[in-house]
Amino acid sequence: MNEILTNLFPYVMKKPEQLWKSLSETLQMTLWSGSIMFVLGLALGLLLTVTREGGILENKGVYQVLDKVINIFRSIPFVILIALLMNLTKWIMGTRIGVRGVIVPLVFGSVPFFARQVDAALAGVDKGLVEAAQAMGTSSLGIIFRVYLREGAPAIARGTTITLINLVGLTAMSGYVGAGGLGDYAITYGYNYNRIDIVWAAVIVTVLLVSIIQAIGSLVARKTTH
Amino acid sequence: MADEAMISLRGVAKNFGGGGQEIHAVQEVTLDIQRGEIFGIVGFSGAGKSTLVRCMNLLEVPTKGQVFVDGVELTGLSKKELNGQRKKIGMIFQQFNLFASRTVLENVAFPLKHSGLSKEQIREKAARLLDFVELGEKKDAYPSQLSGGQKQRVAIARALASDPKVLLCDEATSALDPQTTHSILQLLKKLNQELGITIVVITHQMQVVKEICQRVALMEAGRVVEQGWVYDIFAQPQQEITKDFVASADNSNQLSEVLAETSVRESLGQGARVFRFRFLHTSGGKALVSQISREFGIDLNIIHGNLEMIDGRFLGVLILLAQGDKQAVDDALAYARAQGVNVEELRG
Numbered sequence: 001m002n003e004i005l006t007n008l009f010p011y012v013m014k015k016p017e018q019l020w021k022s023l024s025e026t027l028q029m030t031l032w033s034g035s036i037m038f039v040l041g042l043a044l045g046l047l048l049t050v051t052r053e054g055g056i057l058e059n060k061g062v063y064q065v066l067d068k069v070i071n072i073f074r075s076i077p078f079v080i081l082i083a084l085l086m087n088l089t090k091w092i093m094g095t096r097i098g099v100r101g102v103i104v105p106l107v108f109g110s111v112p113f114f115a116r117q118v119d120a121a122l123a124g125v126d127k128g129l130v131e132a133a134q135a136m137g138t139s140s141l142g143i144i145f146r147v148y149l150r151e152g153a154p155a156i157a158r159g160t161t162i163t164l165i166n167l168v169g170l171t172a173m174s175g176y177v178g179a180g181g182l183g184d185y186a187i188t189y190g191y192n193y194n195r196i197d198i199v200w201a202a203v204i205v206t207v208l209l210v211s212i213i214q215a216i217g218s219l220v221a222r223k224t225t226h
Numbered sequence: 227m228a229d230e231a232m233i234s235l236r237g238v239a240k241n242f243g244g245g246g247q248e249i250h251a252v253q254e255v256t257l258d259i260q261r262g263e264i265f266g267i268v269g270f271s272g273a274g275k276s277t278l279v280r281c282m283n284l285l286e287v288p289t290k291g292q293v294f295v296d297g298v299e300l301t302g303l304s305k306k307e308l309n310g311q312r313k314k315i316g317m318i319f320q321q322f323n324l325f326a327s328r329t330v331l332e333n334v335a336f337p338l339k340h341s342g343l344s345k346e347q348i349r350e351k352a353a354r355l356l357d358f359v360e361l362g363e364k365k366d367a368y369p370s371q372l373s374g375g376q377k378q379r380v381a382i383a384r385a386l387a388s389d390p391k392v393l394l395c396d397e398a399t400s401a402l403d404p405q406t407t408h409s410i411l412q413l414l415k416k417l418n419q420e421l422g423i424t425i426v427v428i429t430h431q432m433q434v435v436k437e438i439c440q441r442v443a444l445m446e447a448g449r450v451v452e453q454g455w456v457y458d459i460f461a462q463p464q465q466e467i468t469k470d471f472v473a474s475a476d477n478s479n480q481l482s483e484v485l486a487e488t489s490v491r492e493s494l495g496q497g498a499r500v501f502r503f504r505f506l507h508t509s510g511g512k513a514l515v516s517q518i519s520r521e522f523g524i525d526l527n528i529i530h531g532n533l534e535m536i537d538g539r540f541l542g543v544l545i546l547l548a549q550g551d552k553q554a555v556d557d558a559l560a561y562a563r564a565q566g567v568n569v570e571e572l573r574g
Contacts, residue, residue: 135315
């Protein structure tokens with residue numbers, strides 16, 4: 001087994017710890033920024049839904065501002081976002097390099113996308129259910145937690161899956177600020193030294209990672225659908 | 227004040243949109259619905275009846291006017307107070323609006339959260355309500371596994387969970403087949419009689435009104451154009467729209483179409499006139515048709531007949547074809563009217 005691997009991936013097998021370190025960095029970046037993204041994006045997506053015209057807490061001002069800000073951040077390419085946010089990153093995290101230095105741009109890069117996913121998911125919750133809950137005297141907070149989040153759970157799970165997979169894609173660019181990760185591994189050790197087996201190793205591990213995320217997401221969506 | 231109305235609308239109006247394209251969905255409706263009655267609101271789609279019923283629990287906030295339910299002015303409450311009052315007003319819908327992610331039991335238990343009952347008490351109460359609507363064995367099923375009629379039963383149990391005094395039904399049977407409609411209506415009747423709940427039924431089906439309502443209001447273009455006891459409305463409809471609805475319920479609405487057929491007209495013969503006789507419970511039991519035929523020397527041919535019970539009283543409808551001297555026919559009709567029969571000439 002080891003022999004086959006050494007033949008197929010000579011340079012990977014020479015220093016396998018480099019691959020594991022890169023995977024660990026990618027996982028750290030994805031999990032940290034993914035967790036923050038989930039909470040913030042869910043909150044903002046809910047805010048979009050409830051403040052929209054006809055929503056349960058209709059508020060034109062809040063909706064318009066949020067809608068515009070999300071559009072602006074969604075239109076900035078991630079590499080430029082890293083540069084744009086350097087001072088904010090330094091202020092929040094104390095550094096703008098390494099895994100810590102890339103969390104803030106990753107959050108800013110994924111939250112607007114996820115907020116839209118959540119908004120779309122909640123739009124799929126039948127308005128009649130909200131009306132029925134209102135008729136039963138349910139408070140706005142009750143409607144958010146007991147109707148929107150609960151009934152929208154399968155669609156939110158699917159939106160989360162797509163956003164996390166996008167996030168894995170974004171982490172591949174974090175080599176620019178020395179955060180490592182699988183993308184950096186493929187470029188620094190593979191591309192720059194013309195070692196194609198290293199690139200393939202990065203591809204295979206990334207595909208496995210994405211497949212696992214997709215499988216978990218689909219499972220959650222299926223379990224919450226009745 | 228025991229004689230105070232359960233629901234009282236005072237000059238209620240609701241407009242949608244703004245600028246030049248304002249839609250007046252409900253205009254100046256003043257209406258009292260008494261305690262313990264089943265009240266129907268009928269109209270074609272777009273007449274404003276769904277908007278009106280939504281004004282009764284403030285799902286739609288009226289642009290103008292006041293809404294009182296059980297003596298409390300809803301239009302003057304804070305959001306929190308309103309949520310408290312809404313627990314006394316159950317509502318069911320055409321599309322049932324059950325929570326797909328919750329079991330039948332959890333759906334019924336939904337309004338009981340924060341009600342002060344323990345988890346065990348909530349389960350017990352929800353199970354009891356499911357027994358009341360005869361769905362006890364389905365408590366662990368999900369709504370997607372139920373038929374339309376079963377879904378509406380669950381929705382009714384859910385609406386009853388917070389012990390409401392009023393139940394608003396927005397086209398609650400419109401998505402159901404006639405047989406299921408009948409069983410749901412019987413259930414509504416049962417909870418009106420056994421629990422004393424005041425029921426408001428919004429429908430476009432006159433059959434529904436005939437089956438369970440005591441009083442009815444007819445709406446057209448956002449206004450209530452006619453209201454009264456269901457029997458009186460069926461016996462002596464005044465407005466054109468009311469006549470349309472009443473005719474739709476006793477099948478005589480197709481009659482004018484049939485009469486318009488040239489072949490039908492020819493076979494009926496020249497000079498034949500068609501009348502609708504409505505025999506009220508006060509009309510008496512005389513053999514009126516044969517009597518006037520004999521006494522006025524005219525030929526009467528019965529082409530359609532219908533007899534039914536509305537709100538516990540008889541109402542008979544006959545469609546008659548009259549042939550004979552014009553004056554004799556007119557005299558016969560005048561005589562029939564004098565006997566308390568509601569006579570109306572139908573034209574093809």
